[in-house]
Each structure stands twice: as C-alpha cells, then as structure tokens.
Amino acid sequence: MHARMLPYLLILPVTLFLCVFFLYPFVLVSQQAFTTGGGFTLDNFREVIGYWKFPISLSNTLLLAAIVVPVQLALSLLMATMVSRMEKGRDLILYIWTIPLGISDLAAGIIWLAIFEQSGFLNSMLYGVGAIETPINFLSYQNPAIVFLAIALAEIWRATAIMLVILVAGIGLIPKEYYEAAEVFGASPWQRFRRITLPLLRPSLQTALILRVILAFEVFAVVAALGGTLFPVLMGETYAYQFDLLNSGAAAAMALIILALSIASTLVILRVLRIPKGARI
C-alpha cells in the first residue's frame, strides 16, 4: 500500500502547485478562445488562421525551429563531449560556454542588433579589413536570407547553453568503466561516442530536445529585435492580438495553436527517443 502511494505522494506538491498557478488561469484563458460574446464557437480560430500573415508566421516559426534546434543539438553534443575529455581548464571553459544561460532574450536581441545593424560591429569589421567601402544593410527586406541567418545565429548563441548543461550532467552519469572497457577493445573515439555516449545519454537528450523545441516555438524577442516586421512568428502575432488589437479571444486561440504544436512535437520526440525499459543503466 505504502509503495503504491509513494509516487503519487511525490508528485502531489508539484501537481497542486501547477493546478493553482497554471491550470486554473490556463482554463480561464482557453475558455476565451472558444467564446465570442456568448456560446461555444470556433470563430476565433477561423479568424486567426484566416489572417493572411498566419501561414507566413507558422512556416517562419517551424523553419526557424527546424534549423536552429538540430544545430544546437549537434553543437551542444560536441561541446559536452569536448568538455568530458578535458582535464585542465575544464571549469573555466564550461563556465564560459554556459554564460549565455544568464542572458535574457531581450538582452540577446540588443546584443545581436548591435552586430548586424548598418553601423554595427560586423560592418565595422568588414570596413576595417577593407572588404567593403560602405556599410551593407544586412537586415533589410531585400535580404530575407540574411535576416533569417542573423536570427538563427542569435538564437543558437543564446539558447545552446541550456542543452549543453543538461547533456553535460547526463554524460557525467555515464560510468567511466564503459569507456575504459571500450578502449581496451580498441574502439575509436567515434565508435565510443556512437555506441556508449549516445545510447546512454538518451534520457538527457530527450529532456534537452523537448525543452528546447517547446521554447523554440515561443521565440519572439530576438526575432523582433533583428527581423523587425519582416519575420513574423506565431508568438509575435499572439502578442499583437492581445495587446494591440485587444482581442484576447484570438490571442488565446493563437496560444492554443502553439500549444498543440508543442504537444505534437513532444510526442514525436518521446517516441523517437523512447527509453527502453530495462535498458537503463
């Protein structure tokens, strides 16, 4: 009896907490999505999906996530394995690599705008080495690819650390003996990575990916700073409905669409990176 109740006892505090501070306001807000004036309706969804910018902001958001998240995954895996080989200076390097953790998306937007704007650091650098005569306008509507690249770079810079820390913690839990045994059998570093690190890291990979994907769908501040009005994303449209158009029903509908996307991708990640029972170390 005691053992059966134990897990519920353990999750009780967080469940209660989230019911009060998340579920309750969430239900209130979601109701607005399904009502306009009176009665149940899907008008809000029809309105936001029918708006001409919706397909653009949807594809922008998905495209950005599809480019940024895999790069971040690869980069954070690389960084985590590099750190694990280090003996000297590991503390310092890891500290430097986790610095962006402490930087808010608003601050990151300011920083990267200072780099890419017309009289910014990138142009100053190019000018300094004589590559250009006059500053180039990187963030203009004529160069959507560069705008996209700038946003992607800023996002990769800002949010890779979050995956890195989770993966570093995960790698730390893999027993060293496995690697030593592999070395005895003459496995190459790449083989060790493929056969030991990746499979045993699955729980951490799963967590890191899910969190990162969910946050990627909510990207906003960095995009607004660098892309201006050129790169609409779902979250920006949601805020526009809520605060510019004062249409909280439509804003709630947008937010529910983002939520549905997040749930769908979470389920996919859970399936692909399933942690087989009994395969746990």
Place this chain on the structure above:
Amino acid sequence: MSAVVADTPRTDAVRSGRVLYVASVVLLCAWVIVPLYFLLVNTLSSPEAVTSFPKSFIPAFNLGSLEFFMNFQGMLAALKNSVLVATLTMILSILIGAPAGYALSRFDFAGKELFRLLVLLTRAFPLPLLALPIAVMFINVGLDDTVFGLALVHTTLAVPFAVLITFSLFSGIPTELEEAAWTLGCTRLTAFTKVVLPLILPGITASAIFAFVISWNEVFAAAVLTIENRTLTAFLLQSLAESPLYLKFAGGFILVVPALIFIFAVRKYLFAMWGIANR
C-alpha cells in the same frame, strides 16, 4: 587551455588531432564571448561613439551611461527584490520539483504520462496571456505586489525544468545501486539520502541555477504583479523601451552582469558534476 596530458606516442595524426581539438575549444569560447565583449564596448562608450561608424573595438571607458543608472533612485531596492525573488524561486522549484523527478524515474504509475504532459504544457503556453487571471487572483487573496507572490509565478516557469532535469539525472543512476543499499539494510529513505542524493546533488544545483536565471530574466509577470516592489528586470526594461540607444546597452549590461556573477559563484557545484564521472 590545452587539455589532454600527453602519454600517447606523438604521431602526426594525434598531434594534428590535438591542434584541431584545442582550436575548436578556442573558437567556441570566442563565439560565446565576442558578442558579449561588443556589449561591453557599447556600454563603456560615449553616446556619440555608440552611434558612430566605423565602431571602435576597444572600449573607451566612458562611464556616463552606467552612472546614469547608478543615480536612478530605487536601483538598489529593485536589485534586492530581484535577488529575493530569484532565490525563493530556486528553493521552491527544487523543493517541489525534485521529488516529482524522482517519482517519474523510479515508478510506473497510472497517470504518469498525463502528469508529464501537464508539466510540459506549463512551458508551452505564453505567460503574458496567463498574467491577467493570475493578477486578479493575487489581488483578491492579497499576494499582489509581494516578493513571495512573484516567486510563486516564477516557480511555475522554473518547475518544469526542475522536474525534467532531475528526472533525467535520477534515470541515469542505476536502480541496482539503490537496491543494493536496501539489501544492506537501508530503508528506502536512507538509501535515497545516503546513496542517491550525494550523486545527484550537483545536478540539482544545475537545475537550481536554471530556476534562478529564469526568474532573474522574467519581465512580464514582474511588471504586472509588482508595483512598489519592482524587480530589477522590470524596473530597467520598463524604463528602457523608449530610451536612447546608449542607455539600452548600459541597461542590458547591468542586467547581464549579476546573472554572470551568480553562475560564476555557483560554478563549483555546477562543475562538480564531473566528480561523478571519476567515482
């Protein structure tokens, strides 16, 4: 910054591999630091220099923009509020999050998937929309404009991280280890405190750092839910939106620094994770 102790034969392949390795470490460090350095340069430049072209890459050590903020009334009080809220958030989210992470990793129970989904959903819904009902609730129960109330909201943001990170950490610790402790006469509780907890502690610190940073950088709820007890982020960013460019940089810089100091201060715990690998 070189890393590996040389005890292998110095063949060319090994040497070039090492050069490549060190080079990529240096490159990745630069990738993180250089944008921050630009922020520093802009913060320490005079208003004219901030908008000039081409820009200088060496800071001019003009403290005008920073002094502007230092003379702001209420900066210190706001800083204190920020630290208080962030610390409370950190403690709360670990206290209620870690047990749930343990439950997820060790037990199969009905409703487990539903619970995981609930935790994830919390992060998948934008807080600015939830702020209105939360604020109404707080005003009604008297939690409005308190450090504790804001910490509760920030905990909502941080707790999914706490649950998921501790879950993946606990999953990485072999169940056999605990079971061995039981056979040696430990109860479930003592097995946990004597065997699992010491292993997991550094990882828990990592999620505590997340909680701290999430709270530190949160603006919207802070701006809505506090009036007299503003946090530094809400205090700065609300007055920053319409400010001249050089003040934006200085304000951004002021926000970044305390977070960096915090991560630096607790890095020992963060990196102690590596002790585990050497057990």
Place this chain on the structure above:
Amino acid sequence: MREVVLDRHEGEVDYQPNENGPWLTRLLAELEAGSGTIGVLGGLHGELAALDPNDLTDLDDLGVGAASGTFNDLSKLGTDHVQYIPWMQASYVMAANKEALEYLPEGADIDALSYDELIAWAANVHEATGQPKFGFPAGPKGLKHRFFQGYLYPSYTDGVVRTFASDEAVTAWEKFRELWEHTNPASTNFSFLQEQLLSEDVWIAFDHTSRLAQAFNERPDDFIAFPAPAGPAGRGFMPVLAGVAIPSTAPEVDAAKALVTYLMEPETQIATLRATNFFPVVDVELPADLPPSVQAAGGAIAKMSAAPDANPGLLPAGLGDAGGDFNRVFVDTFERIVLARQDIRRVLDDQKRRLEAIMNESGASCWAPDAPSDGPCPVE
C-alpha cells in the same frame, strides 16, 4: 519625469512607467478584482479610448481641461462626461541632417515641401551617396500607421476612411512606393528615428517629435526639423494626444484628482515639456531656455499649422477597442503594397472590406479631414 515634473507636488507620487502590454494587463486585473493600486493613469488617446468609459471616473467636476475644444471633446470618449483630462500633445515632423540640404531639388523650400519634392530630394541624396537615406519608422514599435492615417491620406485624398480605396489613394500609394525606392531598406527595423539620424544611416526622416528629440539634444547644430510635405489635397498632419484618467478602482480618489490638477498647472506643463518633449495643452508662455529638441520641433509644428495649405486631421475617435484593428488595416496595406509589392488596386479593395467591417462594428462616425457622417463612417 520623477525629478523634473513630479518634484513640486505636495503629495507623494510613485511614478511607474510601463510598456503597453503590462500596463493594460495590470489595469484590467485591478478592474476585474475590483480593488486597485493605480491612482492616476497616463496614456495616449488611443490607449485610453480602448478602455470601457465606465471604468474611468468622470472628471467633469475638476474644472481643468485643454485650451482646445476639440481635445476636450475627444476626452469624453463618445459619452457626455469627461473621461480623461487631455494632458500633453505632440505631433510628427520631418527631420534632416544638414548635409542633406545641398541635395534639395532646385527651387524647393524646405518649409513648404511637396511629396514630389521630397521624393526628388531623397532620390538626389540616394544618387549622390549611393545609399538610400530616407528613414521611415516601419519597425515593430514604429508609428508608421499614423503617417498613413494623418499625413499621406489627408494630403492626397483629403480623407482617411471615406477615401480609403479611392483613385487618389492609389496615387498616394504609388507615390509612397517611389519614396520607398530611396528609403533605407532597414526601415522595417526602425522604431525611433533619432537613432538612425545619429548614426547617419538616415539623413531625412519622418517620426514622432519625441522620437527625434535625442538627435537634436545631442547634436543641435547638425539637424533641422521641418514641416511634413504637402500633396494635392494640402499639407496633412495630425496631433498626438496623451491624457490622464482616474480608474474607478483608484484607492485615493481625492489625492488622484489633486495630482491631475497639479499636472495641468502651467509650470508643470512646461516641466513636462522639458522631460518628455510633449507640448502643453493649456495656454502657457513658453520660456526661452527650452532644450534644442523642443525648439526645433516646436518651430516645425508652428510652421506646419500656419502653412496656407495646412490640412490638419484629427485622431481617430469612437473606435473604442477597435483602434488596434483600425491601425492594422493600414499596416497590412503598407506591408502588402510596399513590401510584398502586390497590386495596389487589389489590395485596397481587399482591405476596404476589413475597414468597413470595423467602422460598422464600432459605429464610429467620420472625423476630420473626412466629411462628417450620420452613423458609421462609410468607406466609399
């Protein structure tokens, strides 16, 4: 603000600047909970108009108001009572780097430019420097919609709503497309043109007076301010009005009213001008030692109002919480015509339906320069 404006007030004032989103969320939460901490609310006309007049205390008995009857009418928000007190005003003007002056087209008077001359000027600068140096606040926080509503449309069509899809409107958008050829393409990132004027990414700019102020205050000798250009239907321009209101949940109504009265005193109004670059709404003698930004903007606005072809417009009124939707019609039209380069006629006909729906739903009647209407302002 705290130091310059509120300093002389006897009561203690806790001034809390906020962005639009948190401002609104906080206020709505206090109203919904029925108990508040906000005593006095400051905001732009459009923001205050979006609130339910029932949530604002009637202020008729205060006995203060603007010198302008139009402003006082606006502040009733369509009711019979004063809902907010007009607090301060501003406008939009042009500003230019003095280096650009030598490229002015021949015979053009900078204080009486036409849109054609402005386009030619921007083209000259573009040709001479190799860079498009006209700046337009089309960024996420930029006030581009006000340019279309208060400047471009009145100047070309002598209206805003009625003439939205007229042939003159097509001409106006064609002209704007021409101007856009010489506009810094990063304008979609610009929200405060003072930054681009100072960095010299832009030489000629249109923006809100308080969003140009820093340029004049930092380098007063390098920039000049001048009136907005004129089109076939005159020199359209539009005021910006900010007001103060007292929410129905204000904790200490008397103290709040005392503060509002204080804000309307002539000395406070001048102090406000120094701090914010928003001009007084009451009749006051302006001192001579005002900051350069105020002098420059004040001069340009005076020339604009006194111009023989002046065609002043009013702020949208009666739209209620549809003000944001109304702005979006213009912003969308801009993005589709100018950025996406869609066919002008087709876009206007398409957006016209949205505009019609908004006007009918809100029931707002026409405002200047549109001819008055009985009932909702028709889109012709």
